[in-house]
Amino acid sequence: MRSLFRLSPPPTRAPARLQRDSIAFVLSDGRRIDVLRVRDPRAKRLRLSVGERGPRLTLPPRASLVAGERFLLEHRDWLTAQLAPHADDVLAPVPGQPGALPLRGERLTLRWAAGRIARATRDGDAVVVELPPRAGGAAAGRALRDFLEAEARADIGRWLPAYLSGLPRPPARIRLRVLSSQWGSLAPDGTLTLDLALVLGRPSAFRYVLVHELCHLLHADHSRAFWREVEARCPAWREERDYFRLEGRRLKAALHVLLG
Known part of the structure; x- marks a missing residue:
């Protein structure tokens, strides 16, 4: 009699997933930032990078959290230089407050106006964002x-x-x-x-x-x-x-x- 256990396929292991959390960190110039910490099953070594979403610390599967924090401290000066503010950095637009919008390598003035629908239009060297009375930052972002x-x-x-x-x-x-x-x-x-x-x-x-x-x-x-x-x-x-x-x-x- 054939064993019934042979009729069942062998169990499969679910692929390992990225584990993410955020840690607070103080730069060399005293600024406080959040660093995205990612444990990546495919990573071979500790890695610190800076992307458009901010700094990211990548840990391989067997690296301890202490080793990751030590690695981050060792590269504090490098990270500070990478995140050094520039005079022409774009600031988050705040409805009602004058701002700036980069476009085609130039900097245009960002203005606000009341409107029935959320939309943005060009007006010479400025971009005017029209918003309904109760609209906020999300509507401005979509416009x-x-x-x-x-x-x-x-x-x-x-x-x-x-x-x-x-x-x-x-x-x-x-x-x-x-x-x-x-x-x-x-x-x-x-x-x-x-x-x-x-x-x-x-x-x-x-x-x-x-x-x-x-x-x-x-x-x-x-x-x-x-x-x-x-x-x-x-x-x-x-x-x-x-x-x-x-x-x-x-x-x-x-x-x-x-x-x-």
Whole structure:
């Protein structure tokens, strides 16, 4: 008689998940911040990084919390320098209070007005956000997002026709999203996704990312043939890549601040 135990499949272990919490930390200059602490089952070593959402301490599975805190203390000066405030940092918009909005590498005045619906419109060198009487920061964030997306789509609409020559097909559709690390991507179905933060920076950098992703319609990899196509359409692509290395994190951080 066959054993009934053999009829049941062996139990499967659920994949390990990231464990997240937040710890308070004091920088070298006395500022108090929160650091995201993540235990990652795939991590091989302790790692401290700073992204658009702030500092992150990554611990491998067997690292103790004490080891993580010691690692953070050892890199206190580095973290302080990374988080040093800049005079032109974007501040969270507060309804009713004058502010600033980065757009295409420039700084526009942010003004507020009463309106029936939440919306943001361009008025010369200013952006006016209209809000109903009871609307708050969330409504303002949605209005600013709609405004930035409309501005980005206007840029893309002006630039795209010049780059379609020689491509096998145009993108199936173009989406604008808040991306965490990438600036753009091209899906197998031809959907082109671009980071909304691109419209905050200089237009030439935005155009480079657009060209980069369009060239993936010809070459799905980053081969020499791919970079030859990029070079032909954007000869200054190296300068734009360097721009993102210098300003990329601040652009992404600014978008998060603006949208709340």
